[in-house]
Amino acid sequence: MRISEADLPDIASSTEIYVRRFEGCTGAWLLSVQTEAILSGLSGIVPGYALDIGGGHMQVTPPLLHQGWRVTTLISAPSAGTLLRARLGLDADIVTGDLDATGFDERSFDAVVAMRMMAHVRDWRAFLVAACARSRDVVIIDFPRSRRVPLISELLFRLKKTFEGDTRAYATMTLAEVSGVLEAQGFEIRERTGQFVLPMVLHRFLKRPRLSRYLERRLRFLAPSLGSPMILCARRKVP
Structure with a gap:
């Protein structure tokens, strides 16, 4: 079955509308939590060649370039690279x-x-298997965690749909499921970060990053079991 360009997984996240979700002080804070987790996973590694899959959202390629990585950004269609090309210019790979x-x-x-x-x-x-195959050393991914109570997931989706308007349906997965795939490909998880205990859409609604930081700090003890999206940094095992 042929997939239309609009249904490709990285198109919606590379639009101006999506990028605007992360504007302002709250948006900058939300992205900073993700960026810190990614850079932490790469700390101690000499910057080399990196592949940013679906990176038209501009959340990964620019900070990696700033750290000295030589980044190739893989997108599914030319339109997904419009914003990134405008920011990086002709030097963008x-x-x-x-x-x-x-x-x-x-x-x-x-x-x-x-x-x-x-x-x-x-x-x-x-x-994920394909991503692991392309890496000599490190794989970093994020994913929304499955909620133990399905009703909570449904309520969160409705809240996102109401507030954001253009929210897409999305798959969730458990840490055990994702860890199992990484392990089967010869990788072991070195770092894991449950980014937010409270829903990101709630923080966007509040528009009070200081309050959001305070609430997340107070709830940080719940992050390992409830924090989402989860970021995993995995390293290839040495034979």
Whole structure:
């Protein structure tokens, strides 16, 4: 079945509308939590070649470039790279192709990063296996965690839909499920970050980053079990 461009997993997250979700002080704070987790996962590693899968949202490529990484951004269609090209100019290394990265040789990057993708690809397990295959050393991904009470997930989705308007349906997964795939590919999790105990949409609604920081600090003891989206940094095991 042919997939329309609008249904490709990285198109919606590379639009002006999506980027505006992270404008202002609250948006900057939300992104800073993600960026800190990614850079922490890469700390101690000499910057080399990185693949940013679905990175048209501009949340990964710019900070990695700033840290000295040579970044290739993989997008599924030219339109997904419009904002990134406008920001980076002609020096941007943007490649259009399937997000399973089959256009690249195995272990052709020192690090592979994929933010906002696991929830929207058709088969997240196959997607993660392909990401692992392209990495010599590090894989960093995020994913929305499955809620133990399905009703809570439904209520959160309705809240997001009401507040954001353009919220897409998305898949959730458990830490055990994702860890199992990484382990099977020869990777072990070195760092894991449950980003927010309270829903991100609630923080956007509050528009009070100081209050949001305070609430998240007070609830931080719940982050390992409830924090979402979860960011995992995995390293390839040494034989």
